Amino acid sequence: MAGGAPGGSARDGGVAGDGWVLPEVEELLASAAVVRLPMRTRFRGLTARETMVFAGPAGWGEFGPFVEYDDAEAANWLRAGIEAAWLGPPPAVHETVPVNATVPAIPADQVSELLKRYPGAGTAKVKVAEPGQTLADDVARVEAAREIIGRVRVDANGGWTVEEAITALRAIGEVEYAEQPCKTVEELAAVRRAVDVPIAADESIRKADDPFRVVAADAADVAVVKVAPLGGMRATLCLAETLGLRVVVSSALDSAVGMAAGVAAAAALADLDLACGLGTGSLFTADVGPSFLMRDGVVEPRWFGPDAHLDLRTHAAGEDRWAWWLDRLRRCHRILEGTAVR
Numbered sequence: 001m002a003g004g005a006p007g008g009s010a011r012d013g014g015v016a017g018d019g020w021v022l023p024e025v026e027e028l029l030a031s032a033a034v035v036r037l038p039m040r041t042r043f044r045g046l047t048a049r050e051t052m053v054f055a056g057p058a059g060w061g062e063f064g065p066f067v068e069y070d071d072a073e074a075a076n077w078l079r080a081g082i083e084a085a086w087l088g089p090p091p092a093v094h095e096t097v098p099v100n101a102t103v104p105a106i107p108a109d110q111v112s113e114l115l116k117r118y119p120g121a122g123t124a125k126v127k128v129a130e131p132g133q134t135l136a137d138d139v140a141r142v143e144a145a146r147e148i149i150g151r152v153r154v155d156a157n158g159g160w161t162v163e164e165a166i167t168a169l170r171a172i173g174e175v176e177y178a179e180q181p182c183k184t185v186e187e188l189a190a191v192r193r194a195v196d197v198p199i200a201a202d203e204s205i206r207k208a209d210d211p212f213r214v215v216a217a218d219a220a221d222v223a224v225v226k227v228a229p230l231g232g233m234r235a236t237l238c239l240a241e242t243l244g245l246r247v248v249v250s251s252a253l254d255s256a257v258g259m260a261a262g263v264a265a266a267a268a269l270a271d272l273d274l275a276c277g278l279g280t281g282s283l284f285t286a287d288v289g290p291s292f293l294m295r296d297g298v299v300e301p302r303w304f305g306p307d308a309h310l311d312l313r314t315h316a317a318g319e320d321r322w323a324w325w326l327d328r329l330r331r332c333h334r335i336l337e338g339t340a341v342r
């Protein structure tokens, strides 16, 4: 996709060869909007998802680092949004992308209702180890999901100690894999040695200075990769291909715009055998454009081109939030100006 013609006034961002450019902040601001999308189910403690989107010559991109992230981390998300808007998606090699149902840390008796939003799902990902909940809650939630969808994976978001993880995974029983059972790479490796369950690394990849530590430490069987925190679709594909682990492309609770980039990255993966975590559009009650909703267990790639009509008004964030995001955009842009891109 070296032909993804960048905007005329955009400056070379210091990248050789791959066509990446850093547009001026003003070019981003010409179309930028901040939205606050209401959520159907609390997820990651959120009941609404605030995010920024903007358009470039190749279409729409998203800049939506969670509000508590610092600028250094958030700058990767900006790079990903600019890549989407200025370069567009890499070529797809799959027409559809298998996706997992995402089950937040809800009571077990609400699981069957939630799973109706994921028609044909062959895999469910169930959140576990939620602060304030018990192992019995996790076991009940997983069992409720398993009754409806045969294949279940769990995601602890680093919430267990090694001992807790071993105990919990024994109690939970057979799962496809356990995602980020503990915080550190060393703990993941220790859990992996102690249980038969395959281990997936998420935070240990996307928040790590060196994602290859997971590989060096034999800490995981599966790598969860996310386009926004990893700095874009191409960076994600590059990492996916060099890690040597099985790969799952997952969302960062993106709006439909960011989701389009996640789905595009997944559709461009050579090996796409595991269901991707790209079904979180179903957790919103409204989105900036048509959501990627699962049908027959899959979603189809599609792109919000420069002429796509998005609804940025209905759920526009207030003036104070716009000012906050604008400031953050400027600070992250300054970080990218000082960074040579790989």
Ligand SMILES: O=C(O)CCC(=O)c1ccccc1C(=O)O
Binding pocket: 044, 100, 101, 102, 125, 155, 157, 202, 250, 251, 252, 253, 276, 277, 278, 279, 280
């Ligand atoms: O993988 C999925 O099914 C949904 C994505 C997801 O769980 C997620 C979304 C936003 C932030 C963190 C995570 C996570 O995987 O931990």
Ligand SMILES: [Mg+2]
Binding pocket: 155, 157, 179, 180, 202, 203, 224
């Ligand atoms: Mg995770």
